[in-house]
Amino acid sequence: MNPIKDKRITLGVTGSIACYKAADLASKLTQAGALVDVILTESATYFVQPITFQSVTGRKAFVDKDMWSDQGHVQHIGLGHNTNLVVLAPLTANTMAKLAHGIADNLLTVTALAATCPVLIAPAMDGGMYTHPATQTNLQVLKGRGAVVIGPESGRFASGMVGLGRMSEPPVILGHIRHTLAQGGPLAGKKVVVTAGGTREPLDPVRFLTNRSSGKQGYALAQAALDLGATVTLVSTPTGLPLPHGAEVIQVDTADDMLAAVLAQTADADVLLMAAAVADFKAAAVSDHKIKKSDKVASLKLTRAPDILMAVGERKQQTGYPRLTVGFAAESENLLENAAAKLAAKSLDLITANDITAPDAGFSVETNRVTLLYPDGRQEKLPLQDKAEVAEQILDRVIQLMTNKDD
Ligand code: CTP
Numbered sequence: 001m002n003p004i005k006d007k008r009i010t011l012g013v014t015g016s017i018a019c020y021k022a023a024d025l026a027s028k029l030t031q032a033g034a035l036v037d038v039i040l041t042e043s044a045t046y047f048v049q050p051i052t053f054q055s056v057t058g059r060k061a062f063v064d065k066d067m068w069s070d071q072g073h074v075q076h077i078g079l080g081h082n083t084n085l086v087v088l089a090p091l092t093a094n095t096m097a098k099l100a101h102g103i104a105d106n107l108l109t110v111t112a113l114a115a116t117c118p119v120l121i122a123p124a125m126d127g128g129m130y131t132h133p134a135t136q137t138n139l140q141v142l143k144g145r146g147a148v149v150i151g152p153e154s155g156r157f158a159s160g161m162v163g164l165g166r167m168s169e170p171p172v173i174l175g176h177i178r179h180t181l182a183q184g185g186p187l188a189g190k191k192v193v194v195t196a197g198g199t200r201e202p203l204d205p206v207r208f209l210t211n212r213s214s215g216k217q218g219y220a221l222a223q224a225a226l227d228l229g230a231t232v233t234l235v236s237t238p239t240g241l242p243l244p245h246g247a248e249v250i251q252v253d254t255a256d257d258m259l260a261a262v263l264a265q266t267a268d269a270d271v272l273l274m275a276a277a278v279a280d281f282k283a284a285a286v287s288d289h290k291i292k293k294s295d296k297v298a299s300l301k302l303t304r305a306p307d308i309l310m311a312v313g314e315r316k317q318q319t320g321y322p323r324l325t326v327g328f329a330a331e332s333e334n335l336l337e338n339a340a341a342k343l344a345a346k347s348l349d350l351i352t353a354n355d356i357t358a359p360d361a362g363f364s365v366e367t368n369r370v371t372l373l374y375p376d377g378r379q380e381k382l383p384l385q386d387k388a389e390v391a392e393q394i395l396d397r398v399i400q401l402m403t404n405k406d407d
Contacts, residue, residue: 001392003181003227004174005033010083010115012108013053015043017158018090018124018167023048025089025170027056029177035059037079039108041095067107079107080114085181088112089150090124090167093135100138118180122150124167126157131164150176175245178227182246185229186399191269192225193322194218194247195262195276197237199255201305204287208253212363213277215239217328217387221273222247224391228399233269235261237276255279255305262308263315269322271398272312277330279305313347324401326394327351330363339373349401350374352394360384372397 009029013022022038029036038053038061050061062079080086088095088108095109104110112119121142129135130152143149151168196218198211215236222234223244232247235258243249250265252258255278266272284301309327316322327348329339332355339353354361354370361369361384368390372380382393 002032004178007034007084007181008082009034009036010079010086011036011038012088013038013044014041014090014092014095016090016092016124019044019047021167021170022089023052023056025173026053028170028174030057039111041106041108062107064106077114080111083117085117086112086115086119089122089173091121093125093129096138100141120148120150120176120180122167122173123152125165126159127161148176148180179246182227182229187225187228187230190230192230192271193233193265193269194222194273195235197239198277199237199258199279200253201279201282202286203283204291206290211277214364215241218275219244220387220391221275224395228395233265259306259308259311266312266322271324272322273326274309275328278308281305309346316347324349329353330356332357343373350397
């Protein structure tokens with residue numbers, strides 16, 4: 001499950017033109033199920049009003065005068081202690097300096113000082129303020145205390161100058177928040193390798209053979225493993241999908257590239273989730289030059305591409321790694337018989353079978369309807385679900401299988 005759901009997040013907003021992006025961040029966090037308490041510094045209120053945040057979070061947004069409200073001076077202690085995460089975005093050079101020195105002269109800095117949870121900061125400042133030695137020293141102090149620093153990015157400032165200091169975009173900050181909140185989950189300390197996308201087998205410098213895999217199910221599996229606190233390596237062909245934040249990504253093209261990456265990465269891995277659609281055949285010879293019409297090529301000579309799961313299975317027999325292997329069978333006929341045969345042939349712990357002829361399941365679409373098959377003959381049919389939900393279910397079964405192995 002998305003680790004942001006039901007978490008209390010304190011979003012501190014300080015006086016930068018990037019304040020408008022903080023409203024978008026508050027909205028995205030709320031949509032992801034978080035309870036967001038926004039605290040604005042006085043300078044932030046010159047850029048954006050509390051009502052903007054209240055409208056997107058459905059909760060009160062706090063300003064300095066709330067320190068002296070009916071709840072009196074305990075307001076900041078309540079906010080600081082009851083939160084799962086403090087996010088300071090945008091964080092100005094001024095508030096960064098205050099935090100580095102433990103200065104607590106407004107509701108936000110007092111709350112940050114009282115907080116015992118992880119702190120994420122997304123600096124935003126114009127001109128040369130970010131590279132100034134004073135700011136850099138303050139940043140090092142905060143990093144040394146464990147703050148997660150997001151950005152800043154290079155680009156054009158409001159002043160017209162160009163340089164390093166633009167606040168990272170809300171989706172990037174959201175990725176860091178999700179990753180931070182997932183730490184310590186049930187797969188903490190476990191290495192999960194996921195493959196995704198369709199391999200591309202070159203014919204010449206311009207053309208390749210590929211398949212209809214979108215990579216969506218593989219990326220959803222990588223995200224689900226990250227959400228459970230795993231260390232994730234994603235071995236992916238080019239898919240154009242946004243990369244799941246926190247995963248180590250290894251880009252590959254061909255089945256041979258993927259074989260090399262998977263064997264290297266699974267030598268010490270706990271789990272391999274082999275969701276990629278790997279070519280079974282490749283060109284017997286790749287032309288160095290673009291094949292021309294005048295070459296009169298009437299047929300292609302193909303040869304077998306490596307079977308990655310087969311190779312992983314053989315290595316697993318010798319070394320015991322990866323400890324658990326999950327395969328995916330995309331079938332257009334005899335779904336369960338074919339999937340069961342692959343489960344046995346490739347020494348898998350679990351295979352996910354899906355019927356690619358169904359219009360609402362399989363390649364490119366957002367949903368999938370799969371049956372899980374186990375080596376003991378058990379079969380489990382899952383309903384039509386989002387690929388993200390299918391991924392969560394598969395990871396749930398992976399945790400069960402790991403627990404059985406550990407017992
Ligand atoms: N697979 C693999 N290497 C290949 C082909 C497939 O590792 N060269 C993996 C896939 O990633 C998947 C599983 O094997 O997890 C089943 O893939 P699938 O294409 O359904 O089966 P194949 O073994 O290729 O058999 P066939 O194409 O004959 O159905």
